[in-house]
Amino acid sequence: MASYFISDIHIKSLDENSSRLLLLFFREIWSKSPGDVYLLGDIFDIWVSDHSVFIKRYQPIIDELKKIKSLGHKVIYFEGNHDLHLKKYWQLVLGFEVFFDVGYFDIEGKVFRLEHGDLINLEDETYQWWRKFLRSPMMIILGANLPGAFWNFVAEKYSHQSRKMSSAYRDQRKAEIVEMIRVHAPKAHQEKSFDVIISGHMHVVDDFETTTDNGKKIRSINLGSWLDGAKILKYENNTFIWLTGPEFK
Numbered sequence: 001m002a003s004y005f006i007s008d009i010h011i012k013s014l015d016e017n018s019s020r021l022l023l024l025f026f027r028e029i030w031s032k033s034p035g036d037v038y039l040l041g042d043i044f045d046i047w048v049s050d051h052s053v054f055i056k057r058y059q060p061i062i063d064e065l066k067k068i069k070s071l072g073h074k075v076i077y078f079e080g081n082h083d084l085h086l087k088k089y090w091q092l093v094l095g096f097e098v099f100f101d102v103g104y105f106d107i108e109g110k111v112f113r114l115e116h117g118d119l120i121n122l123e124d125e126t127y128q129w130w131r132k133f134l135r136s137p138m139m140i141i142l143g144a145n146l147p148g149a150f151w152n153f154v155a156e157k158y159s160h161q162s163r164k165m166s167s168a169y170r171d172q173r174k175a176e177i178v179e180m181i182r183v184h185a186p187k188a189h190q191e192k193s194f195d196v197i198i199s200g201h202m203h204v205v206d207d208f209e210t211t212t213d214n215g216k217k218i219r220s221i222n223l224g225s226w227l228d229g230a231k232i233l234k235y236e237n238n239t240f241i242w243l244t245g246p247e248f249k
C-alpha cells in the first residue's frame with residue numbers, strides 16, 4: 001500500500017491552481033492507488049484553530065481527507081508555521097492524528113522520521129522563540145477566541161511579506177539551505193534511529209543518502225514547496241516516486 005507525503009502547498013483559496021491539483025490528486029491519482037496521507041505542514045497559507053472561515057473555505061479538501069480516513073487509511077497532519085493549533089479541529093473533530101514537532105512511523109518495516117522542518121535551523125533563536133510563543137497556552141486560547149477574520153487579515157499581511165522575502169532568500173542561499181538539511185539528518189539520527197527522514201519548510205527539494213557515525217545508511221528527503229510546481233512524494237514497495245507535472249503524470 002502506498003504512502004503519500006505532501007507539504008508546503010501554501011493554499012490561499014480554492015480558486016488557485018494548487019487547490020485544483022490537490023483535489024485532482026485525491027480524486028484521480030489517490031483513488032487508483034489508495035494509501036496513507038502524511039501532511040507535513042504549511043498545507044494552507046493560513047489555518048488557526050477551528051474557525052469556520054477556514055473550514056468553509058477549504059471544505060472540499062477537508063471532505064477528500066475525510067473520505068480517505070473513512071476508507072480506512074491514515075491521515076497524519078504535522079503543524080507548520082502557517083497552519084497552527086490544529087488539534088481542536090483536525091484531531092478532536094475530524095479524528096486525524098496531529099503532530100507539533102517530530103513523529104516516527106513504521107512504513108513497510110522501515111522507520112520514518114517526519115517533521116515540518118522548522119526545527120532544522122535551531123541556531124535561528126528568534127524563529128525558535130516565535131515558534132514556541134505561537135504554541136503557548138495563551139496563544140492557543142487567543143487563536144481560538146479571536147475571530148477567524150482577524151487571523152485571515154494578519155496572514156495576508158504576513159504571508160505577502162514573508163513570501164517576497166523567502167523566495168529571494170531561498171534563491172540566494174540554496175546551497176546553504178541544502179547543507180542545513182543534510183547536517184540535520186545525522187544529528188537527528190543521534191536522538192533516535194531511523195531509516196528515512198522527510199521534512200518540508202525549506203522550500204528546496206533535496207534527496208540524499210549518508211552514513212551515520214555508527215555505519216547506518218540513512219536517506220533524507222526535503223519535499224520542497226508547491227510555489228514552483230505541484231509535487232507529491234509517493235512511497236510504495238521500498239521505492240520513492242515523485243508525482244509532479246501539471247497533472248502528476
Ligand SMILES: [Mn+2]
Pocket residue numbers: 041042080081082116118200201202
Ligand atoms: Mn514552513
